[in-house]
Amino acid sequence: MSERVVRGAGVTRALPFFFALIVLVLATLPKYLGVMYQVKFVQAFILILLATMWNLLAGFGGLVSIGQQAFIGIGAYALVYFADILNLNPFIATLFSGIFCGLCAIPLSFLVFRLAGGYFAIGTWVVAEIIKLFTVQISALGGGSGISLAAFSGMGRETRIAAVYWSAVVTIVVVLLSTILLMRSRLGLGLTAMRDDNVAAGVLGVKVMRYRRIVFVVVAMGFGFAGSLIAMSNLRVQPDDIFSVNYSAIMIFMVVIGGLGTIEGPILGAILYYFLQDRLRDYGAWYLIVLGIIAIVTVLTAPKGLWPLITRDRISLFPTKYRVISPTKDGAR
Amino acid sequence: MSILSVNHVEAHYGDLKALFGISLTIDAGQVHSVIGANGAGKSTLLKVIAGNLPASSGEVIYQNKNINNQSAHERVKSGISLVPEGRRIFSSLTVEENLKVGAFTKRSGHWNLKTVKELYPLLADRWNRIGYYCSGGELQMLAIGRALMANPDLLLIDEASLGLAPVVVGQVYASLSEITKQGTSVLLVEQDVHQALRASTSTSVLLEGKVVMEGSSSSLTISSIKDAYFGVGANNGLD
Amino acid sequence: MPILEWGRIMVWTNAIIQGLLTGGLYALLASGLSLIFGVMRIVNLAHGDFSILAAYAVISVAMHTNLIGGIVLVLPVMALLGYFLQRTLLNKSLAMGVLSPLLITFAFSIIIQNVLLQVYTANNKSILTGRFASESIKIAKNLQIGLLPLVTFLAGVIVTICLHFFLNHSQLGRALRATSDDPMAADLVGINNRHIYGIATAIGLFSAGIGGILFGMRTQFAPSFGPIALVFAFEAVIIGGLGSLWGTLLGGVVLGIAQGVGSQIQPAYGILAGHIVFIAVLVLRPQGLLPKQMGAQK
Numbered sequence: 001m002s003e004r005v006v007r008g009a010g011v012t013r014a015l016p017f018f019f020a021l022i023v024l025v026l027a028t029l030p031k032y033l034g035v036m037y038q039v040k041f042v043q044a045f046i047l048i049l050l051a052t053m054w055n056l057l058a059g060f061g062g063l064v065s066i067g068q069q070a071f072i073g074i075g076a077y078a079l080v081y082f083a084d085i086l087n088l089n090p091f092i093a094t095l096f097s098g099i100f101c102g103l104c105a106i107p108l109s110f111l112v113f114r115l116a117g118g119y120f121a122i123g124t125w126v127v128a129e130i131i132k133l134f135t136v137q138i139s140a141l142g143g144g145s146g147i148s149l150a151a152f153s154g155m156g157r158e159t160r161i162a163a164v165y166w167s168a169v170v171t172i173v174v175v176l177l178s179t180i181l182l183m184r185s186r187l188g189l190g191l192t193a194m195r196d197d198n199v200a201a202g203v204l205g206v207k208v209m210r211y212r213r214i215v216f217v218v219v220a221m222g223f224g225f226a227g228s229l230i231a232m233s234n235l236r237v238q239p240d241d242i243f244s245v246n247y248s249a250i251m252i253f254m255v256v257i258g259g260l261g262t263i264e265g266p267i268l269g270a271i272l273y274y275f276l277q278d279r280l281r282d283y284g285a286w287y288l289i290v291l292g293i294i295a296i297v298t299v300l301t302a303p304k305g306l307w308p309l310i311t312r313d314r315i316s317l318f319p320t321k322y323r324v325i326s327p328t329k330d331g332a333r
Numbered sequence: 334m335s336i337l338s339v340n341h342v343e344a345h346y347g348d349l350k351a352l353f354g355i356s357l358t359i360d361a362g363q364v365h366s367v368i369g370a371n372g373a374g375k376s377t378l379l380k381v382i383a384g385n386l387p388a389s390s391g392e393v394i395y396q397n398k399n400i401n402n403q404s405a406h407e408r409v410k411s412g413i414s415l416v417p418e419g420r421r422i423f424s425s426l427t428v429e430e431n432l433k434v435g436a437f438t439k440r441s442g443h444w445n446l447k448t449v450k451e452l453y454p455l456l457a458d459r460w461n462r463i464g465y466y467c468s469g470g471e472l473q474m475l476a477i478g479r480a481l482m483a484n485p486d487l488l489l490i491d492e493a494s495l496g497l498a499p500v501v502v503g504q505v506y507a508s509l510s511e512i513t514k515q516g517t518s519v520l521l522v523e524q525d526v527h528q529a530l531r532a533s534t535s536t537s538v539l540l541e542g543k544v545v546m547e548g549s550s551s552s553l554t555i556s557s558i559k560d561a562y563f564g565v566g567a568n569n570g571l572d
Numbered sequence: 573m574p575i576l577e578w579g580r581i582m583v584w585t586n587a588i589i590q591g592l593l594t595g596g597l598y599a600l601l602a603s604g605l606s607l608i609f610g611v612m613r614i615v616n617l618a619h620g621d622f623s624i625l626a627a628y629a630v631i632s633v634a635m636h637t638n639l640i641g642g643i644v645l646v647l648p649v650m651a652l653l654g655y656f657l658q659r660t661l662l663n664k665s666l667a668m669g670v671l672s673p674l675l676i677t678f679a680f681s682i683i684i685q686n687v688l689l690q691v692y693t694a695n696n697k698s699i700l701t702g703r704f705a706s707e708s709i710k711i712a713k714n715l716q717i718g719l720l721p722l723v724t725f726l727a728g729v730i731v732t733i734c735l736h737f738f739l740n741h742s743q744l745g746r747a748l749r750a751t752s753d754d755p756m757a758a759d760l761v762g763i764n765n766r767h768i769y770g771i772a773t774a775i776g777l778f779s780a781g782i783g784g785i786l787f788g789m790r791t792q793f794a795p796s797f798g799p800i801a802l803v804f805a806f807e808a809v810i811i812g813g814l815g816s817l818w819g820t821l822l823g824g825v826v827l828g829i830a831q832g833v834g835s836q837i838q839p840a841y842g843i844l845a846g847h848i849v850f851i852a853v854l855v856l857r858p859q860g861l862l863p864k865q866m867g868a869q870k
Contacts, residue, residue, distance in 0.1 A: 426749060
């Protein structure tokens with residue numbers, strides 16, 4: 001009797017159950033939680049979304065970018081365009097703005113993939129700056145001072161916030177599920193192989209370039225959704241804010257602290273960052289300095305992040321890792 | 334007088350044990366060869382002596398001093414130079430620059446650009462050629478020349494003849510006598526058993542990380558070496 | 573009519589010459605970035621921030637001594653800082669894969685910007701040079717070159733020449749190139765890699781410091797200017813060609829001229845024009861204008 005390869009075990013077996021439970025709880029929260037908490041949850045969801053996407057790009061795709069704010073900005077502006085100017089339902093508009101970002105990512109990938117490593121990182125940032133400069137030239141989008149989102153103006157405040165809350169829940173659930181499915185697919189296996197050894201993966205038939213492009217485009221869509229959510233929560237899009245490289249700094253921090261290359265890590269990092277910035281926000285520049293120092297210390301002492309450190313690399317909440325089960329002598333498992 | 338003494342040295346690559354208590358001694362001014370099948374631990378031994386791999390136990394005694402704690406670049410200053418497997422020439426530097434950088438530790442001695450050129454006239458013709466474009470034989474001579482520029486008292490050569498045409502191998506081996514004449518001892522790792530025996534005064538045979546045979550090169554017979562090489566006759570469970 | 577034409581030609585010539593001179597500044601910033609990358613494959617994301625740091629440091633020191641004293645004190649300290657950071661933090665991260673050095677230098681960038689913000693506030697500052705900043709040399713009728721831009725350009729050229737001689741004709745420079753080719757083999761000829769990497773970063777930050785100080789003399793700056801300096805340095809490196817010292821000088825000049833011509837068309841278009849040239853090179857000739865031949869100077 002030969003060995004079997006299974007995905008996940010133990011904890012992950014119960015996962016779909018827990019997942020559905022959590023989603024149920026989150027969905028009904030607005031009934032019991034005040035508006036203020038819904039807003040906080042939305043902020044946290046956005047952070048989780050950003051961290052998960054950056055991790056997908058860097059941890060699994062091997063592409064370290066500090067220019068992903070380009071897609072956050074494009075997503076935000078696209079939302080305003082689709083919702084206000086084309087008068088689409090804001091939630092349909094979110095979907096479309098994500099798709100639009102994905103489409104933009106395709107030609108951009110051909111451009112930035114000509115660079116590698118650290119220069120790729122700066123290159124994506126330069127591209128983000130260029131996109132910002134072009135966007136500011138478009139007067140229909142408000143130019144340098146930005147544009148307001150009018151699509152919600154009919155709704156009452158509580159309804160609007162609840163609506164944004166639910167779209168955030170839906171978005172994060174869809175994105176997380178997609179990420180898990182992606183990592184379980186052939187693409188995911190290929191990505192893990194690429195991450196471990198580029199050349200070997202290529203030799204074994206993994207289409208490195210194509211997979212990288214797919215990840216780049218999918219992640220762009222995710223950032224587009226994030227941009228849309230940000231636009232919907234703030235009701236205003238300003239180029240200097242939405243295209244700010246600070247988003248990259250925050251994403252990197254969350255993923256580095258939480259754990260690069262795992263699905264659980266970024267979520268942990270996002271939650272940690274949420275509480276950190278909540279506490280330290282009042283200290284202005286100091287909190288960024290502290291974050292920077294924490295990041296350096298983490299990179300040098302716990303390079304895999306907190307999640308693998310805490311779980312000693314053994315627990316995986318999401319069923320994406322493989323295990324080999326060898327038959328015991330009497331055939332039992 | 335022995336210049337190098339390796340005492341019961343063990344070495345690991347991670348969890349994999351590669352050397353199981355190797356001991357050997359080299360006398361000053363001599364050529365000592367180490368032979369054995371692939372994977373026997375020959376390169377590993379040189380790495381430990383040169384300082385690229387730490388000894389997990391045992392000592393490396395060089396010029397009567399225990400150098401276990403000396404890093405690789407410090408050992409070059411002390412007079413040990415390694416010509417590594419694969420030569421590892423600096424590919425963007427010219428032949429001349431490769432030699433010049435070999436003198437980084439500024440040790441004094443017989444070897445300089447002029448004398449290395451005399452030893453390997455072929456290099457003079459390629460003086461300004463970038464390392465990337467050099468042929469196998471040129472690379473080997475350049476690698477040895479570069480190591481000589483540090484004026485070592487102990488020269489370690491890993492796989493001197495690997496991948497080289499017989500004519501070139503002959504030239505390389507012919508230079509060994511000049512090298513020892515100038516006072517440098519040589520520890521030679523070699524796949525080619527005949528070549529190794531001809532060029533050296535003493536030989537050690539390695540098998541699976543242990544010394545299974547040693548003696549003066551002139552007294553060792555090919556057939557006994559063959560047995561030691563492949564572990565025939567020894568208790569290794571091949572029956 | 574002819575006078576008008578001549579006037580317009582002069583205006584454009586002036587724009588190009590200004591751009592050329594600015595290019596020297598970009599080349600200065602870029603050479604440090606390029607050296608650090610060439611030797612260690614580290615892209616120093618804080619390179620621009622270090623150059624701005626030097627400018628601020630000169631302002632502070634000059635308050636107690638004078639401008640010359642400031643420069644003389646700050647530049648060696650920048651070199652020492654680079655050596656120190658490389659040997660303590662960056663060397664450690666090198667062993668951990670490609671991602672770690674990138675993350676650490678990015679963290680440096682955030683830290684430096686915010687420390688500067690705390691200490692100096694966000695208000696624009698500049699290094700006061702008295703009359704030096706406004707002096708100019710008359711070359712032809714209607715054509716004047718500012719002394720400061722000229723000095724900046726010459727600094728860029730001189731630093732490039734010095735680096736060329738250092739890398740190709742000195743033992744330490746050869747050691748840097750050797751370590752870049754094969755760190756393990758460099759170990760075998762007695763080169764202490766950790767020390768060499770420190771030297772490379774020291775030189776890198778030294779030249780970044782020169783660039784920052786000259787930049788601070790001609791323009792007002794704020795803590796947030798670091799990233800822009802990095803972008804210009806990076807574009808100069810890519811336009812010129814990775815790994816090529818003279819390419820970096822050329823890249824800086826091309827970028828400067830592109831920006832100069834662009835801002836002549838419309839002041840707001842200056843930086844954008846530079847970006848467009850950068851994108852064009854990336855699309856049409858990704859290896860850069862003077863790509864590194866195997867064995868060419870770094």
